[in-house]
Amino acid sequence: MSAQSQFGVVTDSETLRRLAEYKGIWTYAEVESGQLTEVSLELLTGARSIAKKTGEQVASVLVGQDVERFVAELSALGADKVFVIQEPRLQSYASDSYTEAVAQLTREKKPSVFLFGANRNARDLAARLAGRLNTGLAADCIKLEVNERGQLEQIRPDFGGKELSVVLAPRHRPQMTTIRPGSYRKQEPDYTRVSSSEYFVPKLSENHCRIKVLKNVRQPIDPSEDIEKATVLVSGGMGLRSKQNFELLRRLAGLFDNASVAGTRSVCEKGWLPSSVQVGQSGKTVSPKLYFAVGLSGAIQHLVGMQNSEIVVAINSDAEAQIFKVCTYGIVGDLFQVVPLLIDEIKKVRVERKLMRETVTVGTPAGDP
Amino acid sequence: MVSEAGVGPNILLAVKQVPDVSELRLDPVTHSLLREGVPSVLNPYDRYALEAGLRLKEIHGGRLTVVSMGPPQARKALQESLALGADEAVLLTDRAFAAADTWATAYTLSVFAKTIPFNMVLTGLKAIDGETSQVGAELAEFLDIPHASYVRKIDLRGDMQGVTIERQLENGYDVWELPLPCLLMVAKEFGQPRLATLQGYIRAKRQKIRILTAHDLEALGANSAYFGLKGSPTFIPKVSPPPAKPPGTIWSGDPKESVRKLVDALSREGFV
Amino acid sequence: MSTEKFDAIVVGAGPAGTSAALTMAKGGLSVALIERGESPGAKNVFGGVVYKWPLEEMIPKFWEKAPIERKIIDHRMVILGKDSGFSVSYKDDYLGMETRGGFTALRSRFDPWFAQQAEEAGATLVTSMPVSEVIEEGGRVVGIRAGRGKENELYAQAIVAADGVMSTVLQKAGIRGPPAAEDVAIGLKEVIELPSDTIESRFNLKRGYGARLDYLGSVARGKSGGGFVYTNSNTLSVGIAVLLSHLLELRCKPYEILDEFKSHPVVAPLLEGGRVKEYQAHLIPEGGLQSIPPLASRGVLAVGDAAMLCLYPEGTNMAMASGVMAGKTILESKKTGDFSIQRLMLYERLMKESYIFKEHSRKKNYHNVLTSGDRFNTDYPDAITEIMRNILVVDGVDRGTKHAAARKVIRDKVGYVRVLRDLYRDIWSALPW
Numbered sequence A: 001m002s003a004q005s006q007f008g009v010v011t012d013s014e015t016l017r018r019l020a021e022y023k024g025i026w027t028y029a030e031v032e033s034g035q036l037t038e039v040s041l042e043l044l045t046g047a048r049s050i051a052k053k054t055g056e057q058v059a060s061v062l063v064g065q066d067v068e069r070f071v072a073e074l075s076a077l078g079a080d081k082v083f084v085i086q087e088p089r090l091q092s093y094a095s096d097s098y099t100e101a102v103a104q105l106t107r108e109k110k111p112s113v114f115l116f117g118a119n120r121n122a123r124d125l126a127a128r129l130a131g132r133l134n135t136g137l138a139a140d141c142i143k144l145e146v147n148e149r150g151q152l153e154q155i156r157p158d159f160g161g162k163e164l165s166v167v168l169a170p171r172h173r174p175q176m177t178t179i180r181p182g183s184y185r186k187q188e189p190d191y192t193r194v195s196s197s198e199y200f201v202p203k204l205s206e207n208h209c210r211i212k213v214l215k216n217v218r219q220p221i222d223p224s225e226d227i228e229k230a231t232v233l234v235s236g237g238m239g240l241r242s243k244q245n246f247e248l249l250r251r252l253a254g255l256f257d258n259a260s261v262a263g264t265r266s267v268c269e270k271g272w273l274p275s276s277v278q279v280g281q282s283g284k285t286v287s288p289k290l291y292f293a294v295g296l297s298g299a300i301q302h303l304v305g306m307q308n309s310e311i312v313v314a315i316n317s318d319a320e321a322q323i324f325k326v327c328t329y330g331i332v333g334d335l336f337q338v339v340p341l342l343i344d345e346i347k348k349v350r351v352e353r354k355l356m357r358e359t360v361t362v363g364t365p366a367g368d369p
Numbered sequence B: 001m002v003s004e005a006g007v008g009p010n011i012l013l014a015v016k017q018v019p020d021v022s023e024l025r026l027d028p029v030t031h032s033l034l035r036e037g038v039p040s041v042l043n044p045y046d047r048y049a050l051e052a053g054l055r056l057k058e059i060h061g062g063r064l065t066v067v068s069m070g071p072p073q074a075r076k077a078l079q080e081s082l083a084l085g086a087d088e089a090v091l092l093t094d095r096a097f098a099a100a101d102t103w104a105t106a107y108t109l110s111v112f113a114k115t116i117p118f119n120m121v122l123t124g125l126k127a128i129d130g131e132t133s134q135v136g137a138e139l140a141e142f143l144d145i146p147h148a149s150y151v152r153k154i155d156l157r158g159d160m161q162g163v164t165i166e167r168q169l170e171n172g173y174d175v176w177e178l179p180l181p182c183l184l185m186v187a188k189e190f191g192q193p194r195l196a197t198l199q200g201y202i203r204a205k206r207q208k209i210r211i212l213t214a215h216d217l218e219a220l221g222a223n224s225a226y227f228g229l230k231g232s233p234t235f236i237p238k239v240s241p242p243p244a245k246p247p248g249t250i251w252s253g254d255p256k257e258s259v260r261k262l263v264d265a266l267s268r269e270g271f272v
Numbered sequence C: 001m002s003t004e005k006f007d008a009i010v011v012g013a014g015p016a017g018t019s020a021a022l023t024m025a026k027g028g029l030s031v032a033l034i035e036r037g038e039s040p041g042a043k044n045v046f047g048g049v050v051y052k053w054p055l056e057e058m059i060p061k062f063w064e065k066a067p068i069e070r071k072i073i074d075h076r077m078v079i080l081g082k083d084s085g086f087s088v089s090y091k092d093d094y095l096g097m098e099t100r101g102g103f104t105a106l107r108s109r110f111d112p113w114f115a116q117q118a119e120e121a122g123a124t125l126v127t128s129m130p131v132s133e134v135i136e137e138g139g140r141v142v143g144i145r146a147g148r149g150k151e152n153e154l155y156a157q158a159i160v161a162a163d164g165v166m167s168t169v170l171q172k173a174g175i176r177g178p179p180a181a182e183d184v185a186i187g188l189k190e191v192i193e194l195p196s197d198t199i200e201s202r203f204n205l206k207r208g209y210g211a212r213l214d215y216l217g218s219v220a221r222g223k224s225g226g227g228f229v230y231t232n233s234n235t236l237s238v239g240i241a242v243l244l245s246h247l248l249e250l251r252c253k254p255y256e257i258l259d260e261f262k263s264h265p266v267v268a269p270l271l272e273g274g275r276v277k278e279y280q281a282h283l284i285p286e287g288g289l290q291s292i293p294p295l296a297s298r299g300v301l302a303v304g305d306a307a308m309l310c311l312y313p314e315g316t317n318m319a320m321a322s323g324v325m326a327g328k329t330i331l332e333s334k335k336t337g338d339f340s341i342q343r344l345m346l347y348e349r350l351m352k353e354s355y356i357f358k359e360h361s362r363k364k365n366y367h368n369v370l371t372s373g374d375r376f377n378t379d380y381p382d383a384i385t386e387i388m389r390n391i392l393v394v395d396g397v398d399r400g401t402k403h404a405a406a407r408k409v410i411r412d413k414v415g416y417v418r419v420l421r422d423l424y425r426d427i428w429s430a431l432p433w
């Protein structure tokens, strides 16, 4: 361990001088389906938190065609500078042309940190770029820190979240990271922020554009199936016993804003739910604010997909079920009894609360705000 | 052999041996990961890449070579690949390769790849231990060939000049055409991978696995400064258990009473 | 793809199957050894003691290379009362030489090592392959299936069923059914981690040497059961075995009984400060002689637990010995080119003359001891501990009076005649010594 920590200390002056040439915290501003991706905006929050510690500037890199219209949004959310790479050949993402364009800019400007959202295309670009720049890349991080030596500590969950690792790249620049969506909260936009933009024209040859993009097919995701974005998820397992019974969960979900119904692999395999709403190792990773785990046992493959939820409510008839080990609140009982009671109770409390408020308002002397 | 190699594509496939994540347990006291005695398996995602390779072979013929970098036990992953139908297996194994990050892993694999003829390289989308999805793209970079990730469909042209693929994205898919040789990172949407058969295992047991050490790779032109921990741009100075969650509040007994308490709690959290 | 035929298929790479495969491979036969686990021993469970015989016959001087935890030089037999214990022990360095007194091992290490010996001798080991069916032709079993399709079939001249107590092969071949609840015990075991020097000082042992403690009496709420504490390098194997039919009567979760055993005042101090690393459960054949199925039937040779050959706490030795004999039988058939069902019956003859059958006959009343219940599990232990407590307390009452009281205890609790009969017929035969 101590030998390992030693490994991160750079003392050789030649290397230190080389590392010192790299300045600036960069984010990749990914454009997808005509808009900036959510995580690209969240990245700016992470970038600012590092910049505050290192005293560097935050810059974003926009790649594509007609992307300059996003500059204002990026600066409002925290970018001090925006690099714009616009080119007809960069119309839509291709791993070879994008890598080369961004690599040219990076080589010229030498940022010390370069952050990417852990979306599919951005991850793909980051990996190839790290290869081209001969630098390290930490995948799927959830948190960034700066240590006493000014190095970027990239914190990532390993083995499906069973362990947290700190990743360092002591001798290589830029320090590259992909950040899992939802790790940082987007800042309130401030459209009075001042920033500058700079246009960069990459020199792309035929050899840099070997991939032909034939088609981009985009289907808007059915919001009810977009479980990665939901604030509240009501997730069901084999305990539900039939496809029809999921109606019960839909009723519970219906009580919350931005809520969806999800499930375990077993129920998706049965065809009780579409496979797009499967949570877990071979399904999706979700991190809603509230996760109801109803009639599901909490197999490790399921847990790895939902353990980052803020509040987990477990309802299961088996007091020994694994899900109770990770829940915030749990009810041991028959879901067919508990869930209907829960729905009624929530409704009742809401009605009462509304009634209370109304009575209070009625009772307040006029003239008060 | 020559005729086999001549007709269809020569496919190189990188596979990894990983700990069976579903068998990993946490120490109840220290909350650190108990790695001891955890069985190792062929990375589940690599099964989709193998499936892709095997289907291409069924259509076009050709030869499928699997390579893995890892400890001697990684033979098992290679044996499994042979049992599924790969023609040849190569293990890059040496203490010098230990603790390689994705960059150093891709470098090491690329040294071997450059010594054999190939039209296509396949990898899994990610390895379930590190889950980085980086080795594929980095390997392609070292080989200076184009790559595509999240590949769910592969149409190889009969003349071995190009391939049309579909990439599964969050909200749709892309169709790309790549010249050969290229590297494809295969996604699980490709299709259900087959299971190895008893006869397959028995045939695999009789096949020899070629072993290459750091020394052998140096003889092939590798720079040993890029191997393993020493050659890795990134390293992990510390690992900690995830912040322990306080034990939950669990109610049993009268469901009415339990539900009331739950709704109270959810109200306090601002959900009701 | 042509389906090749092996001389023999061995199903199950436990001690029995590996012994058979090793014996045959050394004799030059082509052998497939098929195991359902990720690796041999991955999911196997036993208490922890392996014996020198007959392992040495297969691998001379195995103790120089096998993954041995500790060599046993101290045997202790403890009769547990409610909260006391009466023990007899024998300690002898001689037992440690060449592992004469047996050695402790962990299946996850021992089984792969042992199977590797068979592989090195030329057997083809296939893991992660559960055999699900047998293939029959003309009234005999000619092959096995491990999944659907021709590619999952395998044929051989002879089949060895070494797939443990639930033997799929024997059940599918119709040679026996699932074991009856009176004929199997459930074995529960925990591996408890302790520093090796703690183990050595706690059990009074030299480095590398070990003790085995076997418990009788009040182990399982008055039901028949045995307990054990065996020393490994830096772990203890702690467990109990309770007859399944008795466990069903108790209507409790099996681990509750194990917990009770672990917290018995005589046992608990040995485990103090240890951390549970593993929890395992497995069935143990306990049916004795009458539960043994036809050993050579329809081209299938049954070995080890599959053949119900186990006299707790001896099992691995019988598994190995039967495996060797099955192997030798098939070698004989190969030599003469005669794999007929008749010829394979040689195995049954070899077995009937062996240590295994002699021991099973000697202990034929052991099963009575197990099933007859209370007398052995509560009455005797209670009587013995009551007498000992009474005699050992110096309180001014003379020994003559105390001995008279002791006789009364025996008379009241069980009766003299009964004691004599039990002693002669059952207990004596039930002792492992």
Ligand SMILES: Cc1cc2nc3c(=O)[nH]c(=O)nc-3n(C[C@H](O)[C@H](O)[C@H](O)COP(=O)(O)OP(=O)(O)OC[C@H]3O[C@@H](n4cnc5c(N)ncnc54)[C@H](O)[C@@H]3O)c2cc1C
Pocket (backbone or CB within 6 Å): A236, A237, A238, A239, A240, A263, A264, A265, A266, A267, A278, A279, A280, A281, A282, A283, A284, A294, A295, A296, A297, A298, A299, A300, A301, A302, A305, A315, A316, A317, A318, A321, A333, A334, A335, A336, B022, B044
């Ligand atoms: C490689 C691999 C990948 C996998 N990936 C995933 C994955 O991505 N996602 C996933 O979910 N699983 C995955 N699995 C499967 C996983 O191991 C479990 O099998 C699965 O999660 C179990 O689903 P379940 O909880 O719905 O069913 P069960 O385990 O059968 O649990 C049903 C639960 O319902 C409870 N119950 C029954 N009736 C009632 C009632 N009336 N009231 C209240 N409770 C009741 C029971 O007590 C029980 O706990 C994977 C497995 C493997 C091997």
Ligand SMILES: Cc1cc2nc3c(=O)[nH]c(=O)nc-3n(C[C@H](O)[C@H](O)[C@H](O)COP(=O)(O)OP(=O)(O)OC[C@H]3O[C@@H](n4cnc5c(N)ncnc54)[C@H](O)[C@@H]3O)c2cc1C
Pocket (backbone or CB within 6 Å): C011, C012, C013, C014, C015, C016, C017, C034, C035, C036, C037, C040, C041, C043, C044, C045, C046, C047, C048, C049, C050, C051, C129, C130, C131, C132, C162, C163, C164, C165, C167, C168, C169, C187, C188, C189, C239, C240, C241, C281, C282, C283, C284, C303, C304, C305, C306, C309, C310, C313, C314, C315, C316, C317, C319
């Ligand atoms: C708690 C406990 C304590 C014990 N203590 C001792 C002790 O201290 N000393 C001792 O000598 N004995 C002990 N025994 C008994 C001993 O474990 C067994 O008698 C011995 O393991 C039998 O060996 P075997 O090879 O016949 O069966 P097993 O060891 O059960 O091996 C059977 C093998 O077959 C495989 N298999 C099963 N089904 C299939 C299938 N369908 N296809 C392919 N493979 C299959 C299994 O995975 C396994 O590897 C104990 C048993 C228990 C449960």
Ligand SMILES: Nc1ncnc2c1ncn2[C@@H]1O[C@H](COP(=O)(O)O)[C@@H](O)[C@H]1O
Pocket (backbone or CB within 6 Å): B014, B015, B016, B043, B045, B046, B049, B067, B068, B069, B070, B102, B105, B109, B122, B123, B124, B125, B126, B127, B128, B130, B131, B132, B133, B134, B135, B136
């Ligand atoms: N050590 C390795 N040896 C061979 N292939 C590897 C190795 N590590 C990763 N790969 C390949 O790269 C893919 C992605 O792995 P990763 O980037 O580690 O998530 C895997 O599915 C494998 O195909």
